[in-house]
Amino acid sequence: MKRLYLFFCLLLIFIFNHTSSIAFAYSYGDPNEEKVAEVYKQMAEKLNQQPPNFAEAKEIFETVKEEIDMHMGTEPSKAVLAAIKAKEKETVLKDMRKILVLNIARRLENIEKNFDQYDTSKRLLAKAFATYEALSPIVQAKDAALDKQMRDEFDKALQSLGNPGLFGVGQKQSNIDQFKKSEDIILTSLQKQFGLKSLKVGHFSESATEKSEAVQQKDWTDLSKLKNWIPLVVLIVVIGGVVIYSLRRRRT
Structure with a gap:
């Protein structure tokens, strides 16, 4: 028994x-990690080796290619893969940074569309900021003041989401106008900084x-x-x- x-x-x-x-x-x-941004950092590490490891960089990129194609169309992936094939390190990194900017635009756009969904919006903003963190060293090297402004605007965007509180305690009203203002500053600055003609993203x-x-x-x-x-x-x-x-x- x-x-x-x-x-x-x-x-x-x-x-x-x-x-x-x-x-x-x-x-x-x-929730504070963005896969595309992590892939960019891993690719940069491989490409900064001596000599640059294009083969491994390509393998790493392939892990997010489908996601990029779905949300941004096939052109960004084609550009990156063409640069890898041509072994043009700087072009690969430049195109990847443009993809990160488009990814930030996608995240912020979806927050605006679903602004009343606090949990989702907060998580997407965290991912957008995680993406910016990958770009921050480039921005800071060119313009430290702009990097600080970007961080301030992300913080303002977070504050604009408000807080539903718990049973009414700690509740804070959201402010979509403030969010749109910060969104515009962030995207306009990044578009100019990284030389994108358009920030149009996918329809998903x-x-x-x-x-x-x-x-x-x-x-x-x-x-x-x-x-x-x-x-x-x-x-x-x-x-x-x-x-x-x-x-x-x-x-x-």
């Missing part, structure tokens, strides 16, 4: 670990992506899906087996 009890406990641990691992798999990544909205991710995050708890019943069925069968076995032992 003790062995059976031990087996039962181990099985419970396995089931709970299984469901927890599924839940973890659908959790969000670091961030809100649709957020909704998809939210659905995925809850997927493991959706009992309408057969696979999510398996741990429960196993648990019920084991409990039933233990009960039947115990009753038979008592009779004998």
